[in-house]
Amino acid sequence: MVRRTGSADLPLHTGRVPLWLAGRMATLGSVICQAIVEHYGRDELLARLAHPFWFQAFGSVMGMDWHSSGITTSVIGALKRGLDPIKDEIGVYVCGGRGRHSRRTPDELNLLGDRIGVDAPSLTRASRLVAKVDSAAVQDGFELYLHGFFVTREGRWTVVQQGMNGGSRQARRYHWHSGSLSSFVDEPHAAIEGPEQGEIINLTDRRAEKSRSAQLDLLADFGPDRIVKELLAQTPSAAAPSDQLDLPHLIMPAHHDVRSSDVFTRRLHGTLAAAAERGPVDFPELLLTPGVGARTVQSLAMVAEVVHGAPYRFQDPGRFSLALGGKDRHPYPVPIKVYDETIAVLKSAVQKAKLGNSELLAALRRLDDQARRLEKVAGGPSLEAHIARERTRSAEYGGLSVFGWEGSAADAPKSAATDPIKRQTAR
Template structure:
C-alpha cells in the first residue's frame, strides 16, 4: 500500500519550457535518476520523488524557475522523455502528465502491463484512488490538472500531482508513496505542498473517521442526498498534516539571501576549491572547463547524495544552472552541457565497472558538508553579481535570448 508523503504550495506561473532547456532537462534528469539508482536503488528514488523539498531542488538544479508551479510539469515531463530509452534498463517508468496526458494514465499503465507483466489493473486502481482522494476527499480549493505516476519494475510507485487555484494564483502539489500506506483515506499522504487554506473539508483526517463511516451508513440507508447534507456539516475540519514535510514557496521571483542557507553554499564553493583539482584533474585540464563546472557538479552531487534535511532551501540549487527566466541568473549553457557530459560519462563508466568519477562526486559532496561549518566567502548578492558579470562568457541564455546578444543591445541603447 502507499501513503501521502508531503505537499508544496507554489506560485502559479504560465508559459512553457523552451526547447533548448527542455532537451537538456531530460538528459540531466535521467542521469541524476541513474546516479541515485546506482548508489541507493529504485526504492530510494521513489522516496525522493515523494519528498516535496527534494523534488523542488531537483527541478531547480535543472534550470527551471526555482519557486514556481512549473517545476512540477517540467520535472515530470523531463523524466518521462529522459527515461524512455533507459527506463527499461533501470526498471523505472513514468506515466501521465499534465492535462490530457494525465487522463491517459490508465491506457499507459495498461500498455506497460502488457510489456512488462506488471499488474496494470491494480496500478490503475491506485492511480484513480489517489486522484479521487486529492480532488474529492480533500476539498481545499485546488482543482487537479496534473498527475504523474512513477512505477518500478517490482510494482512500487510514487505519485506527484498538482492542483490549481486560479483565483489565488496558487498551485498545490500532492506527493504519494507506495511505502507503508495502509489506507487511501486515513491520512495517506507523504506530503502536500501549498499555502494554508484555513478551514477545509479533509475527510482523510484521522479525526474524520466517524464522519466517513457515517456517510457510508447514510449512503446505504438514505442515499446520496443525505451525504450532501453531511458534507456541509463537516466543513471546518482542519488539515492536520503537521508531521508531513510541507513546502511553501514565496511569491517573489528573485533569489534572496533569506531563501538560501549561505553556509551550505560557501561549503560547496570551498569544496570545489580544495577538492576540485584533486578529484577532477582530467576534467580541469579540458580546455574551457574549470571550477565553475565543478560548482554545478557539486550541487548535482548533493541532489544525488543529500539527506532530506539539506533541501529546506531549494533556491540554493538554482545557483547550479540558473533559471530560464534569468533568476537568479541566465542558464549558463556551456556549464550545463559540461555538467551533462561529465555525468553521462560517469554513468557510462560505472556501468562498465569504473566508478571513479561517481566516487569523486560523492567525495566532493562529503567535503562540502565538512567545510560548510567553517567556510567563509561571498554573500549571495555578490555571488549572483559575479554570475551575471560572466553570463555571456558562460553562454548565458534565458527566455529573453542569449546574454551576449542582450548585452550588446543594452550597450547600443546606452550609446
C-alpha cells in the first residue's frame, strides 16, 4: 500500500556543495546506509528515508546546512554517488535527482528492470503518479524540481521529492513509501515538510475518498494526464481542510545559527556523557589520537543515533549538526580531521561485520544505548558554551567551511596541499 508519511518546510537556499564536502558526504552517507541495512535490513532504510525528521537529521550529521532546502538535493546526490559502487551488494538503488536527472527516472527504472528483474513498468507508473499528486492533486504553491526514487531489489520503494515557492523563498519536501508503516499515521505521504501557505487543495485527504475513487477509474481508462485534468476541474469543496497536519510535519527556521530553542540540550548532554564513559572502553585505540580521538567519539555517538534512533529522537534535527558542523560555519566549521576519523571507524565497523565480526558495530550501538540512559541524569555545558568551545578548537580539528580553513594556513591538515577534495573550498 502506497503511503504518504510526512512533510517538511525549509528555507530556500542557493549555492552548491563544495567538492571537499560532497565527496565526504557520499562516503559517510553510504556507510551509514550500509550500517542500517546490516542491522535492520533494506526495508528499514526505506522507512527512514521516508521520514522527514530523520532525513533532515541525516543531512545535518553529514555537515550540510542543518535547516536548508539544500539538504534534500545534497543527500539524494550523495547517496546516488556513494551507493552506486555497492548497489548490487546491498540491493538498494537510487534513481532520479534534481532537474534533468528527475526526468531520467523512468529510463533508469527501465534499465534497472532489465538488469535485476524488478517490475519496471509498475515502478515507473508509481513514480509518475507520485509526481502528479504532489504537483497537481496537492495545489500548495510549490513547483516540483527534484524527484528521488529509492528502490530495493524486492521492488519496494521510497520517493523523496521537493518543490519550491520562489515568492516565499520556501521549499517543501514530500515523502512517499510503498509499504504499510505502523510507525506513521494513516495517510499516503510519509512526510511533507513546510509551513502553511494559505489554502491547500489536497485530494489525498480521507474526506476526498469519492473523488479519488472516480479518478482511479479515469486512470484505468485514460492514464495519469487525464487524471490531472479532472483533478484540476474539481471544486475546492472536494478537498476539505486537511488531516495532513497529523502527519510528521517538520518546519525549519530561517535563522542560520543553531539556537537553544532548536536543540534538546539534555540529549546533547547524554551524548557527551556517553562518549566520555563508553569511549575508553570501546574505542581505546581511537583515543590514543591526541585531541581528535575523544572528539571523534562524540561524533560517532550522534552518527550511532542516526543508525539506531526511533522516530521521536529526530524532533530536533539541528542537534545532529553538532556532530560534524556545517559548510557555512553553522554551528561551527566542519572538523575535517574528525570527519575523516568518523568515516574510517564506520567503514571499518561495516567491513568487519560483513566478515562476521560485528563487535565494532555493536560498540556503536552500545554508545547510543548509553547516551539514551544518561540523558536523563547527565549535566553539561549550555549549547552556546559547547558551540563556543568547538569554534575555539576548530583549527586544531582542521576546521573548514566555504570561507576557507580556520586559523592560519599552518593549521590546515598537511594533506590539504595535495588533496584536491580538501583544497576545494568554493561554493
